[in-house]
Amino acid sequence: MNLKKLSVALAAAAALGTSHAAVVNVAGVSWDTADFFNFTSASTLLENVVTTAGGELSGFGRITSINGNAGFCAGCELTYTFSGYLLDAAYLPNPAFSFSGGTFQFFVSAANSSFATGAGFGDGTPWLTLSGANSSGGTTGSLVGNITNFAELAGQGNGYLNVSGGLAAAYFDTNTKAGGADFFFTSEFQPIPNGSVVNGKTHIGNATISGSSQTVPEPGVLALLGLGLAGLSFSRRNKKPA
Numbered sequence: 001m002n003l004k005k006l007s008v009a010l011a012a013a014a015a016l017g018t019s020h021a022a023v024v025n026v027a028g029v030s031w032d033t034a035d036f037f038n039f040t041s042a043s044t045l046l047e048n049v050v051t052t053a054g055g056e057l058s059g060f061g062r063i064t065s066i067n068g069n070a071g072f073c074a075g076c077e078l079t080y081t082f083s084g085y086l087l088d089a090a091y092l093p094n095p096a097f098s099f100s101g102g103t104f105q106f107f108v109s110a111a112n113s114s115f116a117t118g119a120g121f122g123d124g125t126p127w128l129t130l131s132g133a134n135s136s137g138g139t140t141g142s143l144v145g146n147i148t149n150f151a152e153l154a155g156q157g158n159g160y161l162n163v164s165g166g167l168a169a170a171y172f173d174t175n176t177k178a179g180g181a182d183f184f185f186t187s188e189f190q191p192i193p194n195g196s197v198v199n200g201k202t203h204i205g206n207a208t209i210s211g212s213s214q215t216v217p218e219p220g221v222l223a224l225l226g227l228g229l230a231g232l233s234f235s236r237r238n239k240k241p242a
Contacts, residue, residue, distance in 0.1 A: 060121035102132030118199035128166035137179035183211035
């Protein structure tokens, strides 16, 4: 292969790697990394309420849109579970609360989850795992907030999250939030209507989870570029002097 042909091959490989590079699809979940909102997801969730120091907050939810697009996962759904958030200290009647630790695990599966039964939120393909963090990079105070209605134990909270694993990990390990975190989330919660309890979860809520995402070169593109560079090196070594 002569130098001219190699140059054409490398240019084609580069074009392949950059064309439509902003739109990515990971196990059926697609979004545009160049979108104004980058990666901002809205979700509905169920959770328990904790008032005793050391008690664990946990729950499950379903992503309803990414960057305002409800059709981000054709024929599938993106769900999550969260657990391991431990209450730092009893807070009533003080409205402010603080939890430490915590893990979010996201899954891609067929659309089979049900809030009525609590089934189908932790099955499917593990997509992303996030660990609770605070604005300084530690794990204490990874979820903080306030009770806004004592009679209903309704309130709001927020916290940071770090990427720790999953198929989509490389797309989100950007360290762009405070303390080097990858995501920031906000949530609101109130009792499930009619006093319903689902798998021990008494409250319904919504959450916005946002972070910066990046494109990741596909293995095929990297392999093509590697072969092209190897061929270029071989061609130079075997080129006869003028």
